[in-house]
Amino acid sequence: MVVAAVYFVVAMGAAVMFGRNLDRQLQGPRLRAAWAEGLTAEARCISLRTEEVQSPEGGPVLYTHPTLEFRTGDGRAVSFEERRSRLTPAKGDFVTVHYSAANPEGATTRAPSFGMRHARTVITGVGAVFAAISAVVIAVVA
Template identity: 45%
Template sequence: MEVLFYVVPLLMIGTAVFLLTRVVRRAREVRSAWGSGLTAEARCLRTYTTTSGGGETMVSTTLHHVYEFTTRDGRSVRFEESNGPATVVEGDIVTVHYVAERPERATAHAPARGKLAAESGCLVAFLGVFITGCVIFMVVVHVFFSTADAFFP
């Protein structure tokens, strides 16, 4: 039974570490795309929304855009990006920023380094606190079970 108090927090920590790496990786990709200086005009091919939640939880809606552009070397690239502006609809032309080596990791978000740092920093801080809380919980449970064995043989 006490194994459950270790396995569940470890699974939660694993999920948080996975999310942490995704947040940091995407922030680095976007920052690199903005810093590369390479831009292109892209056409929005499709927009769609996804929803999650419901029932007793809050419903969350995410707007997705699918863009296509041509790189400077003539390669046609299509990519999808979430949380874009709701004012961009199918057929609109937008400016995308990309890195020459990985144009499929482009972004249509306008450069906003402070906003990116704040968003990423808050998520990293939250996930760090969450992971720390899980570790503290496991330590407390370990101490409780090890002292309980001494008092209740």
């Protein structure tokens, strides 16, 4: 029973840490901050930067990162490079961005989604369920 309890505590800690790290890697805090206030603006693509990286198979993969410029509600001009979007506008195109008044440079073109808003909670919850089931099995078998 002690082994199962120790396992449960360690597995829960791992689930929480994995959820937190995945959330940071997916830029969850920045995206949630940009979506929280509900502020949007029309941004114009002012330039495109192409980056070539190597795929896991060894072949080249091209990523295009648009630099977008928009005006905040108080008239301040802000430009930022969108790195984590599937959106690839042409130079001069307009797109909708979501931003927070406190950090407009953290804007994003990504629309709010359930998965990104709750990724940390879902991952941690699935890990908790797995930890609980595993701990029960260990307790019964031991």
